[in-house]
Amino acid sequence: MTATPRTTLGKVRAHQTQNEGLIFEKSSPGKRAYKLPPLDVPDVDPAALLGGAYRPEPGQLPEVSEIEVIRHFTRLSTWNYAIDLGMYPLGSCTMKYNPRVNEFVSRIEGLAEAHPYRPESLAQGSLEIVELLQRCLIEITGMDAITLQPAAGAHGEFTGILLVRAYHQSRGNPRKKVLIPDSAHGTNPATAAICGYEVQNIKSNPEGGIDVAELERIVDEDTAALMLTNPSTIGVFESEIHRIADILHAKGALLYMDGANMNALVGKTRPGDFGVDVMHLNLHKTFSTPHGGGGPGSGPVACKAILEPFLPTPVLVRKPAPATTTPTTTTPGAPGPSHLGTGETTQLGWSFDRPQTVGRVRAFYGNYGMFIRALAYILANGPDGLRQTTEDAVLNANYIRAGLQDLYELPYKTASMHEVVFSDKRQAARGIKTGDIAKRLIDYGFHPYTVSFPMIVSGALMIEPTESESLEELDLFIAAMRSIAAEVESNPDLVKSAPHSTRVSRLDEVTAARKPILRWKPTA
Amino acid sequence: MAYPDTYRYTKEHEWIDLSGSIGTVGITDYAQSTLGDIVFVDLPKVGDPVTANETFGSVESVKAVSDLFSPVSGTVTEVNEALTNAPDLVNEDAHTAWMIKVSLSDPAQYESLWTAAQYQAFIAEEV
Numbered sequence: 001m002t003a004t005p006r007t008t009l010g011k012v013r014a015h016q017t018q019n020e021g022l023i024f025e026k027s028s029p030g031k032r033a034y035k036l037p038p039l040d041v042p043d044v045d046p047a048a049l050l051g052g053a054y055r056p057e058p059g060q061l062p063e064v065s066e067i068e069v070i071r072h073f074t075r076l077s078t079w080n081y082a083i084d085l086g087m088y089p090l091g092s093c094t095m096k097y098n099p100r101v102n103e104f105v106s107r108i109e110g111l112a113e114a115h116p117y118r119p120e121s122l123a124q125g126s127l128e129i130v131e132l133l134q135r136c137l138i139e140i141t142g143m144d145a146i147t148l149q150p151a152a153g154a155h156g157e158f159t160g161i162l163l164v165r166a167y168h169q170s171r172g173n174p175r176k177k178v179l180i181p182d183s184a185h186g187t188n189p190a191t192a193a194i195c196g197y198e199v200q201n202i203k204s205n206p207e208g209g210i211d212v213a214e215l216e217r218i219v220d221e222d223t224a225a226l227m228l229t230n231p232s233t234i235g236v237f238e239s240e241i242h243r244i245a246d247i248l249h250a251k252g253a254l255l256y257m258d259g260a261n262m263n264a265l266v267g268k269t270r271p272g273d274f275g276v277d278v279m280h281l282n283l284h285k286t287f288s289t290p291h292g293g294g295g296p297g298s299g300p301v302a303c304k305a306i307l308e309p310f311l312p313t314p315v316l317v318r319k320p321a322p323a324t325t326t327p328t329t330t331t332p333g334a335p336g337p338s339h340l341g342t343g344e345t346t347q348l349g350w351s352f353d354r355p356q357t358v359g360r361v362r363a364f365y366g367n368y369g370m371f372i373r374a375l376a377y378i379l380a381n382g383p384d385g386l387r388q389t390t391e392d393a394v395l396n397a398n399y400i401r402a403g404l405q406d407l408y409e410l411p412y413k414t415a416s417m418h419e420v421v422f423s424d425k426r427q428a429a430r431g432i433k434t435g436d437i438a439k440r441l442i443d444y445g446f447h448p449y450t451v452s453f454p455m456i457v458s459g460a461l462m463i464e465p466t467e468s469e470s471l472e473e474l475d476l477f478i479a480a481m482r483s484i485a486a487e488v489e490s491n492p493d494l495v496k497s498a499p500h501s502t503r504v505s506r507l508d509e510v511t512a513a514r515k516p517i518l519r520w521k522p523t524a
Numbered sequence: 525m526a527y528p529d530t531y532r533y534t535k536e537h538e539w540i541d542l543s544g545s546i547g548t549v550g551i552t553d554y555a556q557s558t559l560g561d562i563v564f565v566d567l568p569k570v571g572d573p574v575t576a577n578e579t580f581g582s583v584e585s586v587k588a589v590s591d592l593f594s595p596v597s598g599t600v601t602e603v604n605e606a607l608t609n610a611p612d613l614v615n616e617d618a619h620t621a622w623m624i625k626v627s628l629s630d631p632a633q634y635e636s637l638w639t640a641a642q643y644q645a646f647i648a649e650e651v
Contacts, residue, residue: 452587452588455588509561509586510561510563510586510612513561513563513564513584513586514563514564514611514612
């Protein structure tokens, strides 16, 4: 078998084009997918039992047969696009492969069936997974303490800024404002506002970093924190990060790091070592748990010791094992805040004894299934594997940059980390915008890149291949993007009217937003 | 589209048309074309105070939600209710689809705003 030449457009993939209505539209009275045996117990009168809660008319659910249900959802699934089908270069989202070993481990019966209300003495294995993941993430980030409760990134930001607020409050003044660069994720200002802070924007410098002189000018005793994404949303590492941290700390302000782009740092540098006080991680980005499609996500928050007293409860601690419980677990070399030392019998358990806590932020202890997957990923890779992952992610982004920078405008020439941001400037001169190019990319069998973000780049194309992609897949992507750039010159209408291979093409976003139809209703 | 010489403009892409002590405020044609199709306009209530260079509402397009910044300080005397059901009026003619009318508390603020020529020079640089 000969290798495919790198310029071949081998990636064009036909989409399913079957028409498939809503399952409600398939409904036909009396159809069903079950057959119940005759009633062999005394009939009851539900109205008498339930009173006002009794609903005389059954809910209007679709009536379909089993094969119709199966076909309906199977057909819908074929219209979907997933990382298992091809490259998903959605910048800032780190859509990496979700290793099957993660799924295998999370389905082990003792873990999958574990009940959250089991007594702690019977849940030691589950709790050890939490403890080990916490220790791994603390080591990776260089922080002192962590909570795994938050359900995703924005929830992590919210928790992190609550810690900042509680910290300042404990010193007598919650302070007034949070500083946010103009390249930030929109969730950053939203988080600050929800936590009761005023948002002050900082303009980026020509290299895409923080304007340190400007920062020095505006940081004062009213500044609670700076929320910084590092690398930034244009994929640039903040080379002045130490000075930034020093400027903040000199005024008693804290440095929050949005860990969305942690995939560029793992195993290479640690936020705790470059001055970050509190940060969140996205297990569904950096640590390969499912992202999108309901995830669920997971957004642990790691912090320095000064913020530890404020962490959400409960926190995982080692405590003396009850005398009645045997056998008990001792984990050598696993220090915790309440570790009793070798020779004592201890077990892991939850502590609510944190008088300064910001309180619980999530039911139970967060999205536990994701902890298992993230830990499986960390242990399967090991330290060297994680470092290699980071290097490959950065290499892949720079390979794409090198392969496209002669055809697409590169607004920031600073070295790229894990993602590269182009602008549509040259294509826009021909009337083709970043959104058009993204839709044409669908015809070539790829998920679009992130469109029109970050806002500091006009007409942004934000591309993050992750370490998952092989050289062959990267070449296919580059070939597709080069082919589209040629089409912009030779046949712009083809790009403007894309996609052409999907079941539906351009959706009417304006009418959908102005006059949304939020539920199906039977036609009279 | 022409930028009326009788209006004044801000770097946040609002225009204001002063008549006596009442200023009529909207967003510029450049702003509406950059935002794309506008689907919702969130405006203050009559009687609400507004402050120069601070937000008085927001405009949502299919692309993004953007803050609206007041060119002047004062009190809202009238709100363009027609935009509630027809936000697309802003796309059709941004320079007549006004958003709020403000009774100015400091008329000197108006004098410091850009003229049409200054604003057009500014957006020529942005493009």
